[in-house]
Amino acid sequence: MIRKLLTGGVVAGFAAGLLGALLHFAFIQELILLGEEYESGARVHFQAHGEPDDAGMQAGHDHGAHDHSGHDHGGGDGEETSTIVRNGLTVLFTGLIYAGYGLILVAGFALAEHFGRRIGTAEAILWGIAGFVSFQLAPAMGLAPELPGSVAADLGARQAWWLGTVIATAGGIALLAYGRGVVWWVLAGALLAAPHVIGAPHLDEYYGVAPPEVAAEFAARVLGVGLVVWTVLGWLAGSLWQRESA
């Protein structure tokens, strides 16, 4: 039982994570690097007097500033190696995080079966989408995916809110889907709403140095990629689950 769950979750999760890494490099990484240029000061969005920094936007100036910034993504021989290592770690950790999601997902399938409900592939895809809503979309409504170069509230408080939101949203969706009767649905609504009524921790002012256009595009792409990968994760985990329990 344990072996079947572990194998199914890890295989489906890691495979989905590899797709996630592919989409990461197609859509997201360039914006992270761009955000870091604003974070390190290699690019400047607005100068102190509030005018767009025309000179700073010129490619030549950027590269000059970047190379001498001393930032760890700077130029020189080290850049290629560190880029390979950095991107390799991103692939590894994207696989790892989705393996973690995969394990939780198949544990959910097993729990449903324990209570007499077989999860088919179509339902598994819906579970995947529900996972996306719980782990990414609902937390993003309070704490938008952070582009480097944005500034946010205390990390511990944000992590606590993130975790509470994930648990409340997953619980709410589960009650909505499998609860029978008005009381369960009201409880589901309360769970889904609670994190947003409480509100995510935010600073009183905005200190971000990256342009809002880049941050908005980043957040949209993160959520789009997340939806695709979670859907595939649900489908993969569901297919493996079906095959194993047949």
Added chain:
Amino acid sequence: MKTISTTNAASATGLMSILFVALIGATVLFVAGHAQSATLHDAAHDMRHATGFPCH
């Protein structure tokens, strides 16, 4: 009587396995997504930003 207790034992094992697997999954999420040791943070940095974890 015997049958019932066997069934209960089997269900209990099943639930324990499920809980164990969910716990491993949660541990992976915590280590890869939330733990703040400098090495882990740097290694997981881009993934954390790209999957909506609070990072810095």
